[in-house]
Amino acid sequence: MNAREIENMEAINAELRQWCHELPKVELHAHLNGSIRDSTLLELVKNHGDNGVLISKDVEQMILEKGTSLRKCFELFAVYHVLATDHETVKRITKEAVEDFAADNCIYLELRTTPKKNEAKGMTKRSYMDAVIDGLKAVDTVDVDLCGCELTNKKNGDWRRKKIFVRLLLSINRSEATSAAIETVNLAMEMKDMGVVGIDLSGDPTVGQWDTVLTSARTRQKTGPSCYSSLR
Numbered sequence: 001m002n003a004r005e006i007e008n009m010e011a012i013n014a015e016l017r018q019w020c021h022e023l024p025k026v027e028l029h030a031h032l033n034g035s036i037r038d039s040t041l042l043e044l045v046k047n048h049g050d051n052g053v054l055i056s057k058d059v060e061q062m063i064l065e066k067g068t069s070l071r072k073c074f075e076l077f078a079v080y081h082v083l084a085t086d087h088e089t090v091k092r093i094t095k096e097a098v099e100d101f102a103a104d105n106c107i108y109l110e111l112r113t114t115p116k117k118n119e120a121k122g123m124t125k126r127s128y129m130d131a132v133i134d135g136l137k138a139v140d141t142v143d144v145d146l147c148g149c150e151l152t153n154k155k156n157g158d159w160r161r162k163k164i165f166v167r168l169l170l171s172i173n174r175s176e177a178t179s180a181a182i183e184t185v186n187l188a189m190e191m192k193d194m195g196v197v198g199i200d201l202s203g204d205p206t207v208g209q210w211d212t213v214l215t216s217a218r219t220r221q222k223t224g225p226s227c228y229s230s231l232r
């Protein structure tokens with residue numbers, strides 16, 4: 001290819017990229033902790049302090065390698081889970097994730113996350129989810145519709161502002177105990193009028209057995225309302 005042909009190709013690529021960016025999109029499978037900005041992650045690590053558990057340089061390397069294998073990807077999830085276990089951080093990463101999807105012209109987002117407990121920070125699975133909803137309410141750059149309720153993000157009633165429809169799924173991690181899985185299913189039922197539309201089964205496929213979780217879900221199906229695959 002000569003210089004002129006390369007220039008033409010670059011112009012077409014830039015145009016195509018712009019066209020893809022502008023297309024309205026639907027995202028059906030976003031994990032909250034998998035959507036944390038790299039810049040936020042590094043800031044959280046810094047605030048956490050290089051205390052021997054997390055070292056900024058190591059995390060920078062992990063970010064560079066995260067797309068190279070499933071193992072590397074799950075190594076980074078372990079870091080997210082050390083850092084994103086207080087209410088303020090959960091609120092922040094939710095706000096940022098929704099704003100990032102909206103900036104990419106995503107108009108419908110199904111965001112899934114594993115409700116986590118952190119006794120040291122007074123966090124329960126329910127208060128984790130309340131922090132997620134606080135994050136949605138804090139979204140600034142776009143209007144958010146959660147379950148038909150418009151969250152009050154409207155800026156001066158400007159009807160031209162972009163809008164994103166957000167629905168939530170509660171994840172059960174395959175390495176969780178049966179009791180924790182049941183607690184998450186019950187929480188999903190409790191929050192079905194608050195934007196929660198389903199549950200999700202996730203986690204490192206090389207760790208634990210699904211049998212543990214599936215047994216608990218079947219037990220729940222026999223004793224309560226059907227909620228295994230969808231709440232609506």
Ligand SMILES: CNc1ncnc2c1ncn2[C@@H]1O[C@H](COP(=O)(O)O)[C@@H](O)[C@H]1O
Pocket residue numbers: 031032033034077112113114171173201202203204205
């Ligand atoms: C092949 N890809 C995948 N397979 C299985 N589980 C995955 C995943 N990608 C992400 N997760 C799940 O999402 C969690 C992070 O978000 P939350 O902490 O829930 O917000 C990961 O810990 C993992 O359980």
